[in-house]
Amino acid sequence: MSDKPHQNLAIIGHVDHGKSTLVGRLLFETGSVPEHVIEQYREEAEEKGKGGFEFAYVMDNLAEERERGVTIDIAHQEFDTDKYYFTIVDCPGHRDFVKNMITGASQADNAVLVVAADDGVAPQTREHVFLARTLGINELIIGINKMDVVDYSENEYTDVVDEVKQLLKQVRFDTEDASFVPISAFEGDNIAETSDEMSWYSGPTLLEALNDLPEVEPPTDAPLRLPIQDVYTISGIGTVPVGRIETGTMHPGDMVSFQPSDVGGEVKTIEMHHEEVDRAGPGDNVGFNVRGVGKDDIRRGDVCGSADDAPKVAETFQAQVVVMQHPSVITEGYTPVFHAHTAQVACTVESLDQKLDPASGEVAEENPDFIKSGDAAVVTIRPQKPLSIEPSSEIPELGSFAIRDMGQTIAAGKVLSVDER
Amino acid sequence: MGDVAATMKVMPQSPDVDLDALKDQLGESLPEGAEIRGSDTDDVAFGLVALLLSVVVPDDTGGTEAVEEAFAEVDDVESVSVQEVGRL
Numbered sequence: 426m427s428d429k430p431h432q433n434l435a436i437i438g439h440v441d442h443g444k445s446t447l448v449g450r451l452l453f454e455t456g457s458v459p460e461h462v463i464e465q466y467r468e469e470a471e472e473k474g475k476g477g478f479e480f481a482y483v484m485d486n487l488a489e490e491r492e493r494g495v496t497i498d499i500a501h502q503e504f505d506t507d508k509y510y511f512t513i514v515d516c517p518g519h520r521d522f523v524k525n526m527i528t529g530a531s532q533a534d535n536a537v538l539v540v541a542a543d544d545g546v547a548p549q550t551r552e553h554v555f556l557a558r559t560l561g562i563n564e565l566i567i568g569i570n571k572m573d574v575v576d577y578s579e580n581e582y583t584d585v586v587d588e589v590k591q592l593l594k595q596v597r598f599d600t601e602d603a604s605f606v607p608i609s610a611f612e613g614d615n616i617a618e619t620s621d622e623m624s625w626y627s628g629p630t631l632l633e634a635l636n637d638l639p640e641v642e643p644p645t646d647a648p649l650r651l652p653i654q655d656v657y658t659i660s661g662i663g664t665v666p667v668g669r670i671e672t673g674t675m676h677p678g679d680m681v682s683f684q685p686s687d688v689g690g691e692v693k694t695i696e697m698h699h700e701e702v703d704r705a706g707p708g709d710n711v712g713f714n715v716r717g718v719g720k721d722d723i724r725r726g727d728v729c730g731s732a733d734d735a736p737k738v739a740e741t742f743q744a745q746v747v748v749m750q751h752p753s754v755i756t757e758g759y760t761p762v763f764h765a766h767t768a769q770v771a772c773t774v775e776s777l778d779q780k781l782d783p784a785s786g787e788v789a790e791e792n793p794d795f796i797k798s799g800d801a802a803v804v805t806i807r808p809q810k811p812l813s814i815e816p817s818s819e820i821p822e823l824g825s826f827a828i829r830d831m832g833q834t835i836a837a838g839k840v841l842s843v844d845e846r
Numbered sequence: 847m848g849d850v851a852a853t854m855k856v857m858p859q860s861p862d863v864d865l866d867a868l869k870d871q872l873g874e875s876l877p878e879g880a881e882i883r884g885s886d887t888d889d890v891a892f893g894l895v896a897l898l899l900s901v902v903v904p905d906d907t908g909g910t911e912a913v914e915e916a917f918a919e920v921d922d923v924e925s926v927s928v929q930e931v932g933r934l
Contacts, residue, residue: 514932524911525928525930659861659892662892665891696892698888699891699893710890713891834909
């Protein structure tokens with residue numbers, strides 16, 4: 426299984442549109458249901474004199490299985506297609522987990538958006554699509570689910586597809602790249618095999634669409650960006666910053682710069698898993714030391730980058746945000762805490778530049794007086810303390826943030842441009 | 847809504863911290879409703895070892911923030927970060 430290229434796949438969509446059923450169905454159809462679950466079923470079936478392996482049983486037991494068998498890898502369910510080995514990133518429903526999805530290590534590469542044919546685009550569909558865009562998901566496969574409930578109607582399918590395309594246009598997802606598949610996760614239509622019920626559809630099945638995804642390239646060629654998690658003083662070594670490389674590579678001898686602390690030097694030694702390495706790349710957790718950089722010179726929230734392409738420090742930055750929950754309204758002057766990579770900095774909303782129409786994606790209002798829950802908007806932000814952040818078009822890994830206030834994640838966004846200090 | 851499992855990475859203040867004792871202290875600090883279901887360690891660099899904890903919290907309680915804050919208060923903890931979250 427592990428010989429194949431790997432993909433992290435998010436399953437997103439509105440509650441009750443069939444995400445869990447689809448996950449179960451994918452595992453079932455690819456033979457990825459754990460052997461002991463099948464074995465247990467076989468025994469029970471023999472006792473009761475039943476034959477065959479039923480999908481409903483898988484659904485019941487996977488839920489129970491995950492609850493009981495929780496380990497350090499709990500979050501992960503895996504299956505493979507001819508080409509790829511997939512890990513499912515199953516996103517929690519509560520909005521406060523969004524911060525973890527933005528600042529955490531396990532980012533999904535691509536996503537399946539599940540939209541129920543009998544319900545269409547619902548509030549969480551909209552929110553998840555925006556987040557997918559913000560979180561740097563490249564390709565979206567849209568499963569129009571519950572086709573059995575609408576009697577496999579082509580008209581119903583086309584209506585929902587049009588609705589989803591409108592939404593994608595709003596968040597500037599290229600609809601040319603998105604593939605739509607009419608499915609029934611419950612009945613198994615168009616998952617592994619072409620359904621007999623929808624002769625009007627000639628596209629790929631869901632598994633074929635997953636298999637056709639482009640290969641994920643780690644951002645090795647991008648400039649080095651390593652957000653600093655902690656800074657230690659280790660006896661015999663000196664100052665050791667620790668963090669995970671987001672983009673680019675680091676080698677001993679490289680000249681690096683820490684921003685916004687604005688110090689730098691030459692990398693002496695890099696260690697990973699307690700072993701000295703001569704190269705570290707995206708996703709690697711490293712500790713290293715830099716000639717001439719002391720413990721008090723740098724801090725958590727700094728970004729280490731190559732000296733000749735140093736991390737940007739924002740005087741102000743423009744961003745596209747979606748407001749997920751706010752008890753009242755957001756106006757100019759509002760100063761919540763922004764969480765971006767390892768930094769947490771209070772930032773002021775300096776201006777509300779544009780409010781976007783959720784239905785059309787067009788600019789609904791220039792310089793609105795306020796924005797509220799459910800709104801998408803373009804805003805200009807002024808950090809109250811120096812903050813290193815990048816335009817998401819240049820370095821997406823360092824270009825997204827969550828906004829928190831009153832113990833809640835109230836908005837998420839991505840950086841459009843940075844006005845450097 | 848069900849439960850959510852989060853893998854939380856706890857960095858000790860120095861390579862000399864006893865991680866077993868630290869894990870016990872973290873367990874005692876947990877807010878109500880949260881539970882440690884598993885633990886592992888991860889060698890980082892220069893003798894530093896991170897503690898990886900599987901923490902289960904209900905999906906409707908508003909995220910991992912309460913656990914992160916409780917852990918951050920424990921002596922010998924340098925930093926707390928959430929590695930990944932997934933639904934159970």
